[in-house]
Amino acid sequence: MRRELVIATAVVALGALSGVAAYEHAASRQDEAGWREIAWPFPRDGWPAGKAFHCGTAACGGDIEVYVRPKIGFCNCDRGVADDDEVDRVADLDLMSEHFAPLAPGHVVQLADMPGRIRAYDLKMSDGSRHAAFGIAVSRRCDLLIAVAHGKGAPPELRRAVLDFLGSSKMTGWITAAMDGR
Amino acid sequence: MSGRVKLAAWISIYCLAYPGIAHAQQQVVGAPPEAQNMKLVGTSDLQARSAYQPTIHHQGDRWIAYIGHHGGTDDIPSPVNPQTGKAEPNGTSIVDVTDPSQPKYLRHIPGQEGTYEAGGAQMVRICDGKALPKGDRNAVYMLRTFGGEAHEIWNVADPANPVLITRIAGLKDTHKNFWECDTGIAFLVSGAPDWRTRRMTQVYDLSDPAHPQKIRDFGLPGQEPGSTGAVPTELHGPISTGPSGNRAYFGYGTNKGGFLQIVDRDKLLNGPKEPTPDNLRSPEISRMPMSAFNGAHTTFPMPGMPIAEFAHDKDGNSRDIVMIVDEAILNECNEPRQMVWFADVTVENRPMMISSYTVPEASGSFCERGGRFGSHSSSESMAPIYYKKMAFIAFFNAGVRALDIRDPYHPREVGYFIPAITAVTDKRCVKIEGKDRCKVAIQTNNVETDERGYIYIVDRANTGLHILELTGPSRAVAGLP
Numbered sequence: 001m002r003r004e005l006v007i008a009t010a011v012v013a014l015g016a017l018s019g020v021a022a023y024e025h026a027a028s029r030q031d032e033a034g035w036r037e038i039a040w041p042f043p044r045d046g047w048p049a050g051k052a053f054h055c056g057t058a059a060c061g062g063d064i065e066v067y068v069r070p071k072i073g074f075c076n077c078d079r080g081v082a083d084d085d086e087v088d089r090v091a092d093l094d095l096m097s098e099h100f101a102p103l104a105p106g107h108v109v110q111l112a113d114m115p116g117r118i119r120a121y122d123l124k125m126s127d128g129s130r131h132a133a134f135g136i137a138v139s140r141r142c143d144l145l146i147a148v149a150h151g152k153g154a155p156p157e158l159r160r161a162v163l164d165f166l167g168s169s170k171m172t173g174w175i176t177a178a179m180d181g182r
Numbered sequence: 183m184s185g186r187v188k189l190a191a192w193i194s195i196y197c198l199a200y201p202g203i204a205h206a207q208q209q210v211v212g213a214p215p216e217a218q219n220m221k222l223v224g225t226s227d228l229q230a231r232s233a234y235q236p237t238i239h240h241q242g243d244r245w246i247a248y249i250g251h252h253g254g255t256d257d258i259p260s261p262v263n264p265q266t267g268k269a270e271p272n273g274t275s276i277v278d279v280t281d282p283s284q285p286k287y288l289r290h291i292p293g294q295e296g297t298y299e300a301g302g303a304q305m306v307r308i309c310d311g312k313a314l315p316k317g318d319r320n321a322v323y324m325l326r327t328f329g330g331e332a333h334e335i336w337n338v339a340d341p342a343n344p345v346l347i348t349r350i351a352g353l354k355d356t357h358k359n360f361w362e363c364d365t366g367i368a369f370l371v372s373g374a375p376d377w378r379t380r381r382m383t384q385v386y387d388l389s390d391p392a393h394p395q396k397i398r399d400f401g402l403p404g405q406e407p408g409s410t411g412a413v414p415t416e417l418h419g420p421i422s423t424g425p426s427g428n429r430a431y432f433g434y435g436t437n438k439g440g441f442l443q444i445v446d447r448d449k450l451l452n453g454p455k456e457p458t459p460d461n462l463r464s465p466e467i468s469r470m471p472m473s474a475f476n477g478a479h480t481t482f483p484m485p486g487m488p489i490a491e492f493a494h495d496k497d498g499n500s501r502d503i504v505m506i507v508d509e510a511i512l513n514e515c516n517e518p519r520q521m522v523w524f525a526d527v528t529v530e531n532r533p534m535m536i537s538s539y540t541v542p543e544a545s546g547s548f549c550e551r552g553g554r555f556g557s558h559s560s561s562e563s564m565a566p567i568y569y570k571k572m573a574f575i576a577f578f579n580a581g582v583r584a585l586d587i588r589d590p591y592h593p594r595e596v597g598y599f600i601p602a603i604t605a606v607t608d609k610r611c612v613k614i615e616g617k618d619r620c621k622v623a624i625q626t627n628n629v630e631t632d633e634r635g636y637i638y639i640v641d642r643a644n645t646g647l648h649i650l651e652l653t654g655p656s657r658a659v660a661g662l663p
Contacts, residue, residue, distance in 0.1 A: 044474070045439070046439050046474035046475060047438070072512060072517075073437070073511045073512045073516075073517070074438070076299075077298055078296065078297070078299070078300035088413050089378065089379065089413040089416075094411075098411050098412045099410075100410065100411055100412075101410040176616075180613050180616040181516070181612075
């Protein structure tokens with residue numbers, strides 16, 4: 001009886017570990033559009049790390065990195081992401097550089113059925129190089145979902161590639177789960 | 183069964199039973215309050231309105247409590263005022279607490295329409311006209327916020343019949359103001375429309391409340407109009423030590439990335455006022471960053487505290503202390519612990535955190551009870567009865583906690599009171615698998631004391647006002663009989 005119990009437990013544990021390994025492997029694979037999950041590159045701050053992705057193919061318009069994470073409880077519960085100042089304030093651009101300037105007024109955007117805004121920036125990196133960047137903030141009640149992307153390509157291509165990627169069914173599923181605390 | 187199997191069975195039974203044990207910690211209507219060295223004196227239901235700042239004022243031969251409210255709830259956006267029979271957006275409650283065992287509800291002044299943080303009239307401060315340099319000597323002035331859109335000043339000399347005096351409007355947010363009654367200088371936490379942050383400081387001369395004079399806008403470089411790049415954490419609230427202390431202590435952040443900013447009050451009031459980065463830096467003496475895990479809701483100064491342990495030291499036997507209180511914002515411990523910190527700011531350009539305090543979670547399974555657990559705010563009265571001796575901390579579902587702070591290097595809890603919930607206590611929810619799971623728990627939001635020694639706590643979850651007093655050994659800490 002006891003031996004059977006031990007064997008059954010071991011089988012379940014090994015199965016679970018195999019499942020996790022398979023999931024990790026699948027998640028790190030490059031998808032059809034060239035996106036690949038990478039390690040979160042920033043030191044710990046006030047919010048838990050999110051997910052980071054890289055795309056280096058022509059389909060993305062060149063080298064792009066995207067960082068996305070929820071900021072639970074960080075939004076104005078009633079107004080949501082009402083203006084561009086809110087995007088400047090919350091969108092994690094400062095993780096890459098303290099020095100960024102908006103290129104133009106932002107636009108309304110929707111991610112995983114959450115409304116918010118997207119805004120283009122000129123990002124001055126510590127080595128003096130300049131990158132195009134986009135900050136995205138969408139909200140549900142008091143919770144924010146932040147995405148920030150930067151690349152060396154032209155802003156229109158960067159914007160299209162980032163929104164296509166974040167709007168994919170895989171990312172929509174992850175965003176919804178993350179906002180639900182799953 | 184072998185011994186090991188028996189052990190496994192007992193562990194299984196314990197694990198299955200544990201949620202039930204935690205569940206037993208949840209409050210139920212009809213159960214008594216939980217208390218140690220504090221007892222209930224009186225209550226007011228505050229018309230079941232979510233409450234923020236209580237300010238207690240000795241007015242003639244009466245004691246009046248002015249209590250600011252958050253907006254209403256989704257279920258009841260505008261509770262009915264039984265005195266008028268009308269549904270009124272949450273605003274300011276005025277309660278006669280001369281007899282603290284029988285509080286008399288005098289008046290509700292409606293606030294801005296809106297729910298939760300969007301509406302109401304959260305903040306309230308009181309100054310006598312005879313204390314203000316240019317005030318009407320017969321007036322008593324109430325400075326309150328009006329939702330996020332305005333600051334208002336009322337004459338509450340007759341607290342049952344307040345009269346609106348003036349309004350400072352056109353804002354995108356407001357919050358935790360401070361008003362010096364002896365000078366009239368007010369540090370208004372505002373959202374000026376052109377600033378890049380929701381909350382910064384507008385310094386006003388309100389020595390003549392009927393004619394507010396703006397002195398300047400103040401904030402952190404990066405928040406001012408026209409700036410670019412990272413936007414520093416928004417202001418929560420300042421506390422000034424007035425002309426004699428010549429310092430204002432600003433708390434930034436709520437539950438994240440907070441810091442204490444020490445400001446030269448004279449330079450702030452009289453320095454160059456254009457909001458350029460240099461002019462904003464000019465009055466700053468120093469900043470003390472906190473962990474990214476914590477924010478600064480209240481920064482309460484206690485200059486010149488004698489430290490018994492250092493009594494025989496030839497230097498440094500008296501210390502300038504600032505008590506910093508974080509604000510918990512997420513229900514059921516879904517964030518790092520928000521708590522209380524004590525900073526030694528004697529050497530102003532090298533402030534240092536010296537101690538901390540939190541309620542032990544296991545003492546009440548507070549993460550399981552529902553609602554927020556963690557600190558929110560402290561008493562701010564500088565009346566001699568408790569100043570530099572005791573602090574009272576609102577700790578949401580852990581009620582109010584009484585601390586002995588005579589040695590701020592080693593603060594010590596000496597009492598607590600967790601009010602009972604009632605039928606009107608509002609629920610608090612968290613998302614579980616995408617669905618709301620709600621619990622009902624007390625949410626002690628703010629606390630204040632009066633010169634008689636009564637402690638006033640108010641509930642964010644609509645349970646009203648509880649007036650308390652110290653009992654047992656905790657009275658000795660304050661030197662009370």
